[in-house]
Amino acid sequence: MTVAAIREYIGVPRDSVENFGGKQIVYASWDRHLLFAAPFLLCLPPETRFRDLVEGPLTALVQADPDAAALDWTKVEWLKDNQPWTPDFDASLADNGIGHKDQLRFRTAGLNSLSAAA
Amino acid sequence: MSTVFIALQANEETRPIIEAIEIDNPQAVVNRQPAMVKIDAPGRLVIRKSTIEEQLGREFDLQELHINLISLTGNVVEDDETLTLSWNS
Amino acid sequence: MDMKVAKKKLGLKEKYKLMTRDLGWDTTYQTKEDVFPYVGYEGIKIHDWEKWEDPFRLTMDAYWKYQAEKERKFYAIIDAHAQNNGHLNLTDARYLSALKIFLQAISPGEYAAHKGFARVGREFPGVGTQVACQMQAIDEIRHAQTQIHAMSNYNRYYNGFHAFADTRDRIWYTSVARSFFDDAMSAGPFEFMIAIGFSFEYVLTNLLFVPFMSGAAYNGDMATVTFGFSAQSDEARHMTLGLECIKFMLEQDPDNLPIVQNWIDKWFWRGFRVLGLVSTMMDYMLPKRVMSWREAWDIYGVENGGALFKDLARYGIKPPKGWDDAEKAIDHMSHQFMLGLYQWSFGTAFHSWIPSEDDMNWLSAKYPDTFDKYYRPRWKHIKKLADAGTPFKNYGLAKLCQCCQLPTVFTEPDDPTLTCHRESVYNGQKYHFCSDGCKNVFDNEPEKYVQAWLPMPQLFQEPINGDLGAWMEWVSLRDGKDNGDYAGSEDQQNFEAWRGLATTNQ
Numbered sequence: 001m002t003v004a005a006i007r008e009y010i011g012v013p014r015d016s017v018e019n020f021g022g023k024q025i026v027y028a029s030w031d032r033h034l035l036f037a038a039p040f041l042l043c044l045p046p047e048t049r050f051r052d053l054v055e056g057p058l059t060a061l062v063q064a065d066p067d068a069a070a071l072d073w074t075k076v077e078w079l080k081d082n083q084p085w086t087p088d089f090d091a092s093l094a095d096n097g098i099g100h101k102d103q104l105r106f107r108t109a110g111l112n113s114l115s116a117a118a
Numbered sequence: 119m120s121t122v123f124i125a126l127q128a129n130e131e132t133r134p135i136i137e138a139i140e141i142d143n144p145q146a147v148v149n150r151q152p153a154m155v156k157i158d159a160p161g162r163l164v165i166r167k168s169t170i171e172e173q174l175g176r177e178f179d180l181q182e183l184h185i186n187l188i189s190l191t192g193n194v195v196e197d198d199e200t201l202t203l204s205w206n207s
Numbered sequence: 208m209d210m211k212v213a214k215k216k217l218g219l220k221e222k223y224k225l226m227t228r229d230l231g232w233d234t235t236y237q238t239k240e241d242v243f244p245y246v247g248y249e250g251i252k253i254h255d256w257e258k259w260e261d262p263f264r265l266t267m268d269a270y271w272k273y274q275a276e277k278e279r280k281f282y283a284i285i286d287a288h289a290q291n292n293g294h295l296n297l298t299d300a301r302y303l304s305a306l307k308i309f310l311q312a313i314s315p316g317e318y319a320a321h322k323g324f325a326r327v328g329r330e331f332p333g334v335g336t337q338v339a340c341q342m343q344a345i346d347e348i349r350h351a352q353t354q355i356h357a358m359s360n361y362n363r364y365y366n367g368f369h370a371f372a373d374t375r376d377r378i379w380y381t382s383v384a385r386s387f388f389d390d391a392m393s394a395g396p397f398e399f400m401i402a403i404g405f406s407f408e409y410v411l412t413n414l415l416f417v418p419f420m421s422g423a424a425y426n427g428d429m430a431t432v433t434f435g436f437s438a439q440s441d442e443a444r445h446m447t448l449g450l451e452c453i454k455f456m457l458e459q460d461p462d463n464l465p466i467v468q469n470w471i472d473k474w475f476w477r478g479f480r481v482l483g484l485v486s487t488m489m490d491y492m493l494p495k496r497v498m499s500w501r502e503a504w505d506i507y508g509v510e511n512g513g514a515l516f517k518d519l520a521r522y523g524i525k526p527p528k529g530w531d532d533a534e535k536a537i538d539h540m541s542h543q544f545m546l547g548l549y550q551w552s553f554g555t556a557f558h559s560w561i562p563s564e565d566d567m568n569w570l571s572a573k574y575p576d577t578f579d580k581y582y583r584p585r586w587k588h589i590k591k592l593a594d595a596g597t598p599f600k601n602y603g604l605a606k607l608c609q610c611c612q613l614p615t616v617f618t619e620p621d622d623p624t625l626t627c628h629r630e631s632v633y634n635g636q637k638y639h640f641c642s643d644g645c646k647n648v649f650d651n652e653p654e655k656y657v658q659a660w661l662p663m664p665q666l667f668q669e670p671i672n673g674d675l676g677a678w679m680e681w682v683s684l685r686d687g688k689d690n691g692d693y694a695g696s697e698d699q700q701n702f703e704a705w706r707g708l709a710t711t712n713q
Contacts, residue, residue: 003652004249004395011654013636015664021672025664027606027639032624035585037547038614039626040603043667061603066588082628101637103606103628114584115624120514125417127436152497153424153432154417181265184273185280187443188420188436189413191511193518194262194447198219205518 017100024100026093028058031079031107032115035065039103046094050087066113079105119161120205122192128155132186134173135165141173142166154188162204163192219264226266228257231334243332249395251467252460256333259455262447270342274349277437281353284433289360295709296427298494300365300702301693305419305492306358306431307367307557308484312384313415314354315375317438319388320403321347327396339448343404346441350434357434364705365698367556370683374556377682379662380484382612386659387481391474393655397456398470404449406474406527409515411482412442413507419485422493450515457522464523473651475527476644480611486541487548490570491562499573504537529644535620538574542582543616549589549692550601551614554675556684558693561590581623598692607661609638610645614663617641633657 003009017024024046029039040061044053054073062068078085080102087096098104124139126132128150136155140146146159157163170178180201192203217225234242246253287293297303321344328340355371362368375381391402420435453471456463486500498506516526548559562570567586571578592599605614619625620643629640633653640646649656667673671681679686693699 003655004398006245006248009654011656011658013634013657014660016636019668020664021668023667025667029606029626029628031626034546034581034618034624034626035588035599036601036603037543037550037616038605039628041606041663042603043673057603061601064592064599064601081630099637101639103630103639105628112624114588115581120517121510122514123511127440152421153436154421156417181263181269181273184263184265184440184444185276186440188439189417189446190443191413191446191514193450196219196262196264205514206521 015101020100024093026053026098027101027103028053029103029105030062030065031105032112033062033065033067035114036062039105044093046098047092049090049092050096050098051089053093054089067108067111070111071108076106076108079107120192121158121160122163122190122203122205123156123158124163124165124190124203125154125156125188126183127186127188128153129186135170135183135186138169138173139163139165142169159203162202165201167199222266223261223264226268227261227335227338230338239332243330245330245396246332249397249466251397251456251463253333253456254459256331256336258458259333259335260451261335261339262451263444265342265444267338267342274345277440278349278353281357281433281437284429285357285360288357288430288433292709293429294361294364295702295706296429297702298426300698301558301560302426302428302492302494303361303365303367303698304557304559304693305488306361306428308380308488309431310354310358310368310371311374311378311556312381312484314351314358314371315381316384316388317347317354318351319385319392321345321351323388323392323399323403326392327399330396336452343441343445343448346438346445350438350441353434353437357430360430364701366685366696367558367689367698369689370556373683377662378556378684379554379607380613382660382662383484384481386612387477390477390655397466400449400452401467401470402474402477404445405453406449406471406478408442409446409449410475410508410512411478412439412446413511414503415482415485416442417507418498418503419489419493422489422495422497425495425497426493453519453524454522457519457524468524469651471524472528473648476529476533476642476648477611479529479533480608480613480641480645483540483613484544486537487544490541490573491545491559491566496569500541501537501573508533508537528647529642532620532642532644536617538577539581539618539623542570542574542578543618546582546585546589547605547614547616550599551605552691553600553602553686554679554684554690556682556689558691558696558698560693561586561593577623593692604663604666606639607663608641608645609656609659609661610640610648612659612661613641615639615641 020043022045023043026042026044027039028042042057078087126136136148139157140148142164143159146157146163149156167178167180180196190203192205195202324340324344324347328337328344331337331340358368391399394402416435416439420432423431423435453467456467489500489503545559548555552559567583589599608615617627619627627642629643629646631638631646631650638649640649666678671678684690688697
């Protein structure tokens, strides 16, 4: 549907990738780990290696969770765009097909200390 | 039947108004909460100028209600003598 | 010599006719379409503006008289509050967080509503409508002013009140309320009436003003009770205007029904999200609580909103699309918000805290199906971290919803352990949402919502470029004073010291 308007109505997106000075937004979240109230917003260059994203900011951010110590990144299940997906840890975000504002989710079956069974 | 309500500030001005509403609406339930009074009634609530005047001992313009009104619900019908709240269902 | 004529007192209906309808005129040297250019493009068909009914039949002379009376009452109490150190009668200064949120997010909303009603009062051709909108425009500016004035008393003693205008414009959580009003004000006049007059005022403001203000009374805050109830005394008229407006549209033409229903669906959900924070104010921020958010929802949402939609069913109106999802969220939302506010409290111009054991027991009694199962374990873990000297701060900034602009803290309606992930692609760009409700709003008018100014992504753009310290300065947030945990804050220390001075001879 279009916006009801008195003349042609065109919206300019505020968060286009050009506005981030060569970086892009990536969202990441740990399924069923709701100590973290919302998915994390990260702003990174697309050349960042996936491994550096995971072992850098992501590992740092999840430390407050009691499951963090037991988290084995080689065993987690990944989702991108809410679909199962397998990353290449040594490829860049761009080469992994991770676009601007893509949402990555990871799951750790059996490792859910603070979460009641649904 | 759906409930209609009116909520008024709890103060000296509204005490006789609330008493008048109780007289005119025997089915109404008066809930006293901190600083306010909420009056619920099944389907319909009538507020009458003449009953308020009897309780108050002076003339009363129904629009004076606005000063101490907190909230209400239902379809409103007002004339010089009454203010009625009602649901059609 | 002039003859003295005894003035005949006019009846309510007669007076209303003279003081509203008789003030209108037909245009002669301009067409009606040129004078009222915005009344047609939304597709709403009106055949007879004379059918507009103001059930209160309030006229301007009576309006000024009663508003003046309200102002006198208001200032009598505000003066007494200021003269008698009213701030020391609070149950606890952590209560002030609720007021800070109110001042930063809600009072500016009142001002926005003022602008909106002033505009639609000009855009509608019907005289009854114009007068009613004009009164509401004046009411709304009065609300903004009295609220700011009342809360300025707290600014003399406590942090977080000093820069509400900057906060309103720049800090992240206020964009929720701001985008709500911007959305309404950039719509046409009829949609604005459904947005503010009907969905917000009629369906939702009771939840804000009635139990919350009663809660303010319970917590010894006479200043807030006074502005709250003074505002609310206008609200009954606003609600009635909203309801009359919707009935008027539906009675004028059957073609209006689908348009109106679509707006009800949209604005119920927008309003539910923007008022969601009230759940946290009620369940967590009032030291003494009158009722839980769930109990308030049962009275004002389920019972009252239910009655309203049953009544409107005669026109073919159905309850809003998001109604069932809202019901499913009620027992979760206050906890989800407070957990978020606590972990992001480095970036809020108000304090949050870990609920005490007593508070948690109260929450558990009020939310027997959800609190102990889902939320107590998280609070206990957070408490453990605080006790160990490593308080939990989540420096991972939050993903925001493109529509409501809240952090996406909400879970799947039927699975409270899983974050609700929703996205849409429009013109090759990806957009994220907190719920189906918000995604639906976006998908109906993507061209409007792609323009959203989302504070979190903005932080990584010019001029802040990801620098948290620069951001704090830009939003006028004084690190270590306005933000963080209430425990150990200046507000807490000062309140305790001053109250000690007030109640002892030391």
